[in-house]
Amino acid sequence: MNIAIISGSARPERQSHQVALEVQQRVNKLGLSSWIWDIKESNFPLLDYTFGEHPNPGESLKQxxxxxxQTDAFIIVSPEHNGSYPGALKNAMDYFYKEYVHKVFGIVTVSNGVLGGINALKNLQxxxxxxxxxxxxxxxxxxExxxxxxxxxxxxEKYGHRTDVFLKHFLELAGALSANK
Structure with missing residues (x-):
């Protein structure tokens, strides 16, 4: 199974990226293949055409x-910005559509505050x-x-344990659905 971990912040001092790296490390320890789709590094332009309609997609879009x-399932790691997920994340993901259809998405949200990005979670769901x-x-x-x-x-360690439980359930669902394809 190949898992895309979407690091959803483009901000310079982003703390959510270290969470994305931690998730990737834990996925890799389970013997699965993964890659980080770093929204900051992708640096896509503002959406004008979706990939399938684009007359001349750039190299980063093609890559x-x-x-x-080649991705079987996704984990979005996103901070909460103004009660939702970042516009840069939506802009980048909106270039594609059929690549997501019937694939499992796990969501990890991040904040400096005590609510942990719960509003971003609801919007991403x-x-x-x-x-x-x-x-x-x-x-x-x-x-925090x-x-x-x-x-x-x-x-x-408690956060690490919660992440492991999340990954266990996420991977069970993703595995069950990919087995039925």
């Missing part, structure tokens, strides 16, 4: 398209349904992310 075609994805009922909210890592290493 992501190839990787999406709705978005996934609109692109015909399948939302995993398991999710992870990440409150600034307290969880030291020098890029997770220091909160």
């Amino acid at each position: 992501v398209k190839v990787q999406l075609d 709705h978005y996934v349904l609109k692109v015909n994805g399948i939302v995993s009922p398991e999710f992870v909210i990440t409150p 992310v600034q307290t969880l890592f030291k020098d890029g290493i997770l220091t909160d």
Whole structure:
């Protein structure tokens, strides 16, 4: 199984990216293949055409398209910006559609506050349904992310355990659905 981990922030001082890297590390420890779709590094222009309609898609769009075609399931790691997920994340994901259809999405949200990105979570669940994805009922909210890592290493064992439980359920669902294809 090949898992795309979408690192959903384009901000310079983003803390959610270290959560995405932690998720990838845990997925890889399970022996699965994964890749990070880093919204910041993709640096897509504002959406004018979807990939399928684009008269001249750039190289970064083409590279992501190839990787999406090889992806079996997705984990979105997103901060909460103004009560929702970042516009840069939506802009990048909106370039594609058929690549998401009937694939499982797990969601991990991040905030500096105590609510852990719960509003972003609700909005992302709705978005996934609109692109015909399948939302995993398991999710992870990440409150006070600034307290969880030291020098890029997770220091909160409880958060690590919650992430492992999320991944277990997410992968069971993704595995069951891919077995039926």
